[in-house]
Amino acid sequence: xxxxxxxxxxxxxxxxxxxxxxxxxxxxxxxxxxxxxxxxxxxxxxxxxxxxxxxxxxxxxxxxxxxxxxxxxxxxxxxxxxxxxxxxxxxxxxxxxxxxxxxxxxxxxxxxxxxxxxxxxxxxxxxxxxxxxxxxxxxxxxxxxxxxxxxxxxxxxxxxxxxxxxxxxxxxxxxxxxxxxxxxxxxxxxxxxxxxxxxxxxxxxxxxxxxxxxxxxxxxxxxxxxxxxxxxxxxxxxxxxxxxxxxxxxxxxxxxxxxxxxxxxxxxxxxxxxxxxxxxxxxxxxxxxxxxxxxxxxxxxxxxxxxxxxxxxxxxxxxxxxxxxxxxxxxxxxxxxxxxxxxxxxxxxxxxxxxxxxxxxxxxxxxxxxxxxxxxxxxxxxxxxxxxxxxxxxxxxxxxxxxxxxxxxxxxxxxxxxxxxxxxxxxxxxxxxxxxxxxxxxxxxxxxxxxx
Amino acid sequence: xxxxxxxxxxxxxxxxxxxxxxxxxxxxxxxxxxxxxxxxxxxxxxxxxxxxxxxxxxxxxxxxxxxxxxxxxxxxxxxxxxxxxxxxxxxxxxxxxxxxxxxxxxxxxxxxxxxxxxxxxxxxxxxxxxxxxxxxxxxxxxxxxxxxxxxxxxxxxxxxxxxxxxxxxxxxxxxxxxxxxxxxxxxxxxxxxxxxxxxxxxxxxxxxxxxxxxxxxxxxxxxxxxxxxxxxxxxxxxxxxxx
Ligand SMILES: Cc1cc2nc3c(=O)[nH]c(=O)nc-3n(C[C@H](O)[C@H](O)[C@H](O)COP(=O)(O)O)c2cc1C
Numbered sequence: 001x002x003x004x005x006x007x008x009x010x011x012x013x014x015x016x017x018x019x020x021x022x023x024x025x026x027x028x029x030x031x032x033x034x035x036x037x038x039x040x041x042x043x044x045x046x047x048x049x050x051x052x053x054x055x056x057x058x059x060x061x062x063x064x065x066x067x068x069x070x071x072x073x074x075x076x077x078x079x080x081x082x083x084x085x086x087x088x089x090x091x092x093x094x095x096x097x098x099x100x101x102x103x104x105x106x107x108x109x110x111x112x113x114x115x116x117x118x119x120x121x122x123x124x125x126x127x128x129x130x131x132x133x134x135x136x137x138x139x140x141x142x143x144x145x146x147x148x149x150x151x152x153x154x155x156x157x158x159x160x161x162x163x164x165x166x167x168x169x170x171x172x173x174x175x176x177x178x179x180x181x182x183x184x185x186x187x188x189x190x191x192x193x194x195x196x197x198x199x200x201x202x203x204x205x206x207x208x209x210x211x212x213x214x215x216x217x218x219x220x221x222x223x224x225x226x227x228x229x230x231x232x233x234x235x236x237x238x239x240x241x242x243x244x245x246x247x248x249x250x251x252x253x254x255x256x257x258x259x260x261x262x263x264x265x266x267x268x269x270x271x272x273x274x275x276x277x278x279x280x281x282x283x284x285x286x287x288x289x290x291x292x293x294x295x296x297x298x299x300x301x302x303x304x305x306x307x308x309x310x311x312x313x314x315x316x317x318x319x320x321x322x323x324x325x326x327x328x329x330x331x332x333x334x335x336x337x338x339x340x341x342x343x344x345x346x347x348x349x350x351x352x353x354x355x356x357x358x359x360x361x362x363x364x365x366x367x368x369x370x371x372x373x374x375x376x377x378x379x380x381x382x383x384x385x386x387x388x389x390x391x392x393x394x395x396x397x398x399x400x401x402x403x404x405x406x407x408x409x410x411x412x413x414x415x416x417x418x419x420x421x422x423x424x425x426x427x428x429x430x431x432x433x434x435x436x437x438x439x440x441x442x443x444x445x446x447x448x449x450x451x452x
Numbered sequence: 453x454x455x456x457x458x459x460x461x462x463x464x465x466x467x468x469x470x471x472x473x474x475x476x477x478x479x480x481x482x483x484x485x486x487x488x489x490x491x492x493x494x495x496x497x498x499x500x501x502x503x504x505x506x507x508x509x510x511x512x513x514x515x516x517x518x519x520x521x522x523x524x525x526x527x528x529x530x531x532x533x534x535x536x537x538x539x540x541x542x543x544x545x546x547x548x549x550x551x552x553x554x555x556x557x558x559x560x561x562x563x564x565x566x567x568x569x570x571x572x573x574x575x576x577x578x579x580x581x582x583x584x585x586x587x588x589x590x591x592x593x594x595x596x597x598x599x600x601x602x603x604x605x606x607x608x609x610x611x612x613x614x615x616x617x618x619x620x621x622x623x624x625x626x627x628x629x630x631x632x633x634x635x636x637x638x639x640x641x642x643x644x645x646x647x648x649x650x651x652x653x654x655x656x657x658x659x660x661x662x663x664x665x666x667x668x669x670x671x672x673x674x675x676x677x678x679x680x681x682x683x684x685x686x687x688x689x690x691x692x693x694x695x
Contacts, residue, residue, distance in 0.1 A: 160545075199586060199605045230472070
């Protein structure tokens with residue numbers, strides 16, 4: 001007899017003797033979502049990124065060296081990891097030791113302790129961290145050696161003193177989780193401090209703007225970038241962050257508008273709170289977006305002049321190595337950094353159960369009840385996260401990721417992680433081959449480029 | 453670089469002779485230099501963008517002509533006067549001080565302004581005072597559509613008319629309009645003009661140097677606060693079953 005099919009949500013399988021059959025179309029998740037909609041009259045809001053499976057770095061493999069190429073000694077030969085961001089126009093580019101940065105996550109979504117922990121971990125690792133949709137906190141400025149300051153459509157907390165205090169400025173046009181959408185922070189997390197920083201009434205359900213208030217389109221963006229450079233006397237690198245959708249055009253226009261760095265966030269990218277329908281159905285996977293971005297920069301002869309930082313589902317050194325091989329200069333992590341701090345820890349399983357979730361699944365980050373004390377503004381919960389220990393855990397995670405990246409780069413014979421190239425990659429699936437523009441493993445075939 | 457004018461003791465920057473970068477660098481340098489001139493004139497602005505953006509000092513800056521985008525952006529402490537028209541986003545994110553436009557202003561005037569005063573003697577186009585966060589904005593003429601969109605704090609005074617969708621998704625900013633309003637945006641309603649508001653208006657008009665407008669002739673608009681919280685039902689299945 002066939003063993004009963006395990007359920008996709010991990011719950012007990014249907015007893016086979018009942019002969020029940022789950023619909024592929026109206027599966028239990030779809031049924032639950034309709035029931036939830038009928039009860040509440042409002043869309044589901046959650047944190048995290050797209051949960052559906054999309055072509056990703058797991059669908060690519062690296063070609064290790066052999067006779068035709070020779071590898072580098074794992075522990076002995078140098079494999080550089082440093083990266084400089086903002087070499088195009090800024091007087092003071094960012095010099096980072098590793099090609100992994102911490103993505104923008106707002107104080108508001110995150111507790112002040114969590115922001116501080118991110119700063120500590122990033123600083124210990126020689127990399128940068130980023131503010132978010134809620135302004136710059138003193139905690140994160142003090143704990144971060146290199147801090148990127150976001151200018152978002154909402155402009156919450158935006159001020160020229162912080163612009164001058166920042167090491168780089170990131171104009172956020174969009175996020176991979178929600179290209180075309182604005183931010184959300186629900187009342188439970190609008191504490192006095194958050195409200196004050198954002199000039200909002202306490203406890204309201206904040207939905208921030210999706211478009212910048214004083215510019216629209218690439219021609220305005222160019223002028224906006226110039227203004228920010230003028231205000232900061234041309235010192236700071238200016239990043240432009242986009243969610244992956246019409247990536248080729250958006251990257252070309254951002255570069256033409258004068259960006260020093262383009263930050264490209266794929267659809268798997270995390271968010272603190274967004275409509276589930278938005279997270280799952282808008283944007284394209286990072287794997288498909290990177291080659292478009294690189295092609296746009298190459299056509300403008302700006303690849304490596306305008307640096308490309310990519311994010312959205314980066315977990316390991318394997319992901320980093322593959323992203324760099326496709327042409328990125330660095331990657332950025334959000335969700336993985338939170339997990340390193342202690343998000344979704346199995347030790348907290350009982351507490352997750354109490355709020356209707358489970359370790360490994362918790363994504364109701366907007367409710368402010370995070371037992372790990374990371375995604376909350378509740379003082380008691382936030383006190384659970386020790387910023388020093390959190391920083392150490394993040395630094396450990398980053399060190400591991402970099403070691404993994406170097407391991408793979410050396411296996412491919414590279415003395416710097418930036419020497420990885422598309423030629424080092426093959427794809428496991430036709431979809432991934434077409435999107436990443438690398439051959440299907442064991443063939444020379446790149447779908448859409450040449451014949452099998 | 454700059455030539456001192458002995459009669460007015462104003463430092464002059466001529467944008468036909470000097471670059472925008474030189475102009476702004478001089479204005480910024482005054483922040484940390486107590487010996488620097490406090491009074492500046494910018495000649496031949498020629499519609500250039502970002503003139504006098506990012507000043508952080510108690511300067512008086514007079515710009516003699518029309519300017520492009522983001523003039524006096526993020527201003528701190530300075531009193532900037534534009535003797536001409538302004539492009540998009542004049543005094544965007546102003547923190548303090550004042551910016552006076554003698555002509556008309558394009559879109560997004562005083563966008564996200566957090567403090568200080570912005571005065572437009574002529575008309576202001578669409579999205580005036582958009583996302584306002586605490587600054588005061590006084591327009592002698594009329595404003596275009598979507599004025600004070602999502603405005604959070606601060607005050608917008610319009611002596612003329614307001615275009616469509618005034619105060620859409622408004623938070624706690626207070627809006628005063630003397631003329632007609634083509635239409636109110638979502639969650640924006642007319643509210644009673646009480647004595648305290650007339651007092652507030654008088655003070656604002658006075659600060660803006662507007663003496664020929666009667667403070668009692670305005671109407672007040674504000675948020676109905678219906679959009680502050682999501683509308684979430686809790687229809688339990690059994691309770692909604694017909695009996
Ligand atoms: C909790 C949380 C808060 C975020 N807040 C912001 C934000 O304020 N601004 C922004 O540009 N992106 C924000 N993001 C997106 C991240 O900057 C980044 O694009 C994303 O997390 C990358 O994908 P990953 O989570 O798979 O690493 C946030 C993400 C998370 C998980």
